[in-house]
Amino acid sequence: MLFNSFTFFVFFSIVFLCYWFALKDKTKSQNIFILASSYIFYGWWDWRFLGLIALSTLVDYYLGKLISKELNTIRKKILLAISIIFNVGLLCYFKYYNFFIDNWVDAWQSIGFESNISSLNIILPVGISFYTFQTMSYTIDVYRNKIKHSNSLINFAAFVAFFPQLVAGPIERASHLLPQFSIKRVFNYDQAVSGFYLIVWGLFKKIVIADTCATYVNTIFDNYENMNSLSLLLGAVYFAFQIYGDFSGYSDIAIGISRLLGFDIMMNFNKPYFSRNIAEFWRRWHISLSTWFRDYVYIPLGGSIGTPVGKVRNVFIIFLISGFWHGANWTFVFWGLLNAVYFLPLLLLNKNRKYLNNVSISFNLSGLMNIINMFITFFLVVTTWVFFRSKTITEAFAYLKRFISDLNFTNQYLSIERYAIEALILVSFFILVEWFSRNYEHPFLGKYKTIYLTFIIFLIIVLGVYSEHSDFIYFQF
Numbered sequence: 443m444l445f446n447s448f449t450f451f452v453f454f455s456i457v458f459l460c461y462w463f464a465l466k467d468k469t470k471s472q473n474i475f476i477l478a479s480s481y482i483f484y485g486w487w488d489w490r491f492l493g494l495i496a497l498s499t500l501v502d503y504y505l506g507k508l509i510s511k512e513l514n515t516i517r518k519k520i521l522l523a524i525s526i527i528f529n530v531g532l533l534c535y536f537k538y539y540n541f542f543i544d545n546w547v548d549a550w551q552s553i554g555f556e557s558n559i560s561s562l563n564i565i566l567p568v569g570i571s572f573y574t575f576q577t578m579s580y581t582i583d584v585y586r587n588k589i590k591h592s593n594s595l596i597n598f599a600a601f602v603a604f605f606p607q608l609v610a611g612p613i614e615r616a617s618h619l620l621p622q623f624s625i626k627r628v629f630n631y632d633q634a635v636s637g638f639y640l641i642v643w644g645l646f647k648k649i650v651i652a653d654t655c656a657t658y659v660n661t662i663f664d665n666y667e668n669m670n671s672l673s674l675l676l677g678a679v680y681f682a683f684q685i686y687g688d689f690s691g692y693s694d695i696a697i698g699i700s701r702l703l704g705f706d707i708m709m710n711f712n713k714p715y716f717s718r719n720i721a722e723f724w725r726r727w728h729i730s731l732s733t734w735f736r737d738y739v740y741i742p743l744g745g746s747i748g749t750p751v752g753k754v755r756n757v758f759i760i761f762l763i764s765g766f767w768h769g770a771n772w773t774f775v776f777w778g779l780l781n782a783v784y785f786l787p788l789l790l791l792n793k794n795r796k797y798l799n800n801v802s803i804s805f806n807l808s809g810l811m812n813i814i815n816m817f818i819t820f821f822l823v824v825t826t827w828v829f830f831r832s833k834t835i836t837e838a839f840a841y842l843k844r845f846i847s848d849l850n851f852t853n854q855y856l857s858i859e860r861y862a863i864e865a866l867i868l869v870s871f872f873i874l875v876e877w878f879s880r881n882y883e884h885p886f887l888g889k890y891k892t893i894y895l896t897f898i899i900f901l902i903i904v905l906g907v908y909s910e911h912s913d914f915i916y917f918q919f
Contacts, residue, residue, distance in 0.1 A: 443486040444913065445695045446649050453483065454699065461703060462629055469626050473600050476623075476703070480603035484569070487609075491567040494532070499602045501528055502577040503595055506584045510591040518585065525581040529574040536566055541770030569609035571767060575734055577602055580616040582738055589617045597623040606699040610692050610914055612710040612730035619707060627704035637701030639886045639895070644694030645906075646898050648914070651872050652687030653907035654865055655680040663831055666841045670850035674841060678824045681831050683869055686715065688915045689728070694884070713880045715823070715873075716801045718815035720784040721794035723823060731767070735760050746789055753789055758782045768830075773838060777829045784822055800881050868905070 443450050457479050465471045485492050505525045512518040534542075543559055580598075583589045592598040601620045607613075662669055662677030669677070693710035700707045714726035724732050736745075743756045758779070765778020788794040801816070803809045825842065832838035879885035886895050 443483055445692065445699075446645060446908075449486075453479075458702060467626070469624075470596070472627065473594075473596050473623050476605075477596060477600040477603060480600065480605035480608060483605040484603060484608060487568045488565065494567055494570070495573060495603055496599075498529070498532065498574060498577055499599045500595075501525070502581050502602075503592065503598045506581050506591040506598075509581060509584050522581060522585045526578060529578040533570065533574055536564055536570055538766075538770045539564060572611050572613055573602055573608060575613050575731075576616075579613075579734065579738060580620070583616055589620075592616075592620060594624070604700075604705075606696040606703075606705075607693075607707055610689070610696070611728075612693055612696065612708050613734055614707055614730070619705070622705050629704065633701045633704070636884075637698040639884045640694045640698030640701070642895065642898060642902070643884045643886070644691040644696075644698060646902055647687040647691030647694065647872075649906035649908065650687075650901055651868060652684045652691060652915075654868060654905070655684035655687065657907070658862070658865060659684050659831070663841070666837075666844060669844070670852065670854045671845050671848045672851040673854050674845040674848070678828050678841075678845075680865075680869070682715070682820075682824050682827050683872070685827065685830070685915055686711070687872070692914045709883065713876055715820055716816055716877065716880055717819050718797045718801060718812060719788055719793065719819055720781065720822060721788045722797040723819060724781070724785070731764070735764055739763060746794070750790065754786060757786050757789060761785065772835055773829050773832055776835050776838075777826050780826050780829065784826075 443453060457475075461472055461475060465475055481492055481495075484495060502525055505521055509518055509521045509525075512521060580589075584591050592601075597620065600623055601614075601616065604614075604619070659677055659681045662673055662680070666674060666677070690711035697707055697709070708730055710728060710730050712726040712729065714723050717723035717726055740756060740760045743759060744752050745756060746753055761778040761782035762775065763778075765774045765776070765781075768774040768777070785794070788796075801812055803812060828841055829835065829838040832841060875885050879887070886898075
């Protein structure tokens with residue numbers, strides 16, 4: 443059930459009306475209804491995986507209880523280890539089993555030996571990378587005494603399966619979202635309006651920007667051997683906006699739907715393509731995952747404190763895991779390592795915390811340097827996206843090699859696609875809107891917001907790409 447489908451519109455309309463009218467002022471009933479709705483939403487993808495999310499919920503709920511009551515430090519650590527091993531084990535089996543087996547077989551074959559081990563026909567459950575991290579952070583925080591264990595299985599199950607952010611985040615913390623299931627929720631008009639604005643803006647990002655760019659990205663990447671440098675550059679840039687519009691669009695819709703139900707979930711993107719170095723980019727891109735790895739992996743390893751060797755080790759570990767989290771392919775691993783290479787000099791030179799303020803442009807040397815740094819950072823990010831999008835590392839290097847060796851910047855691709863100019867105009871318009879609204883979560887502000895909202899809705903209706911196969915990119919992770 444896609445956010446950008448008529449089926450979801452009908453589903454959410456029913457949920458919204460029942461939630462606020464039939465179950466008004468009945469917090470427990472609302473929570474049960476949210477849980478049931480979330481399981482229907484998740485089961486719509488594949489009902490067979492409902493048992494998996496229910497099992498994950500039960501295991502971490504009861505482990506959290508046991509951890510909170512256990513006074514013996516060693517036994518407490520063992521209980522936490524069980525939670526981590528269980529959750530990581532689920533990911534390894536469903537997401538990485540075939541990857542490890544295939545690479546094991548290839549490694550033995552490369553030295554002349556045959557292996558009888560074969561891969562399995564395993565279907566990847568939608569959203570497993572998100573909800574396993576969400577439940578795992580709960581038991582870790584209970585172990586650290588940062589939160590108390592939940593006394594309500596219904597509330598905890600609803601927290602884990604909360605359908606707006608279930609399959610592609612943001613990855614919420616129990617300390618933030620879980621308590622919201624225990625308090626009475628009252629319909630707030632201003633909160634609902636801001637949620638509606640975010641849904642509209644998210645839909646524009648997804649079905650107008652991302653899905654339009656996807657048409658060109660697919661053609662260029664599938665035929666990169668025959669494309670000139672300009673076409674390859676366009677393909678890489680278009681993918682940068684495809685993945686950003688797709689993923690941040692999903693996050694905006696998820697946040698908006700949550701607000702319509704009286705919940706607040708965290709921001710996941712903050713205009714990342716206006717970053718002035720890679721460190722700032724990672725503070726603005728997929729914020730819920732970046733902060734998860736920071737709090738539960740990077741800092742426990744020692745973070746940026748310690749010897750230079752320790753700092754280098756921690757950076758490579760965190761980006762390696764981040765890359766591997768995205769998928770069972772060496773392209774994602776290399777993508778993570780390349781980001782580590784970009785990030786490391788900033789850390790060693792103590793410049794990783796240089797840009798903490800929102801970017802602004804002034805007519806002086808400082809403003810000029812901001813522009814230059816944004817272009818350099820965007821170029822570095824785009825090169826990493828080539829590896830993220832390519833099927834193999836070999837194809838990614840071949841793509842980049844052809845780009846720097848062809849050096850033909852004629853309008854080859856623009857001339858063979860009927861709407862190529864319109865796509866450039868759309869992306870340019872999107873950049874301008876993002877820039878002028880860079881200090882806000884959506885652009886519908888000021889006295890002309892109604893006119894602007896109407897115009898964006900018009901673009902969604904007229905230029906939106908409507909397809910049954912228009913999945914969100916991060917569903918595969």
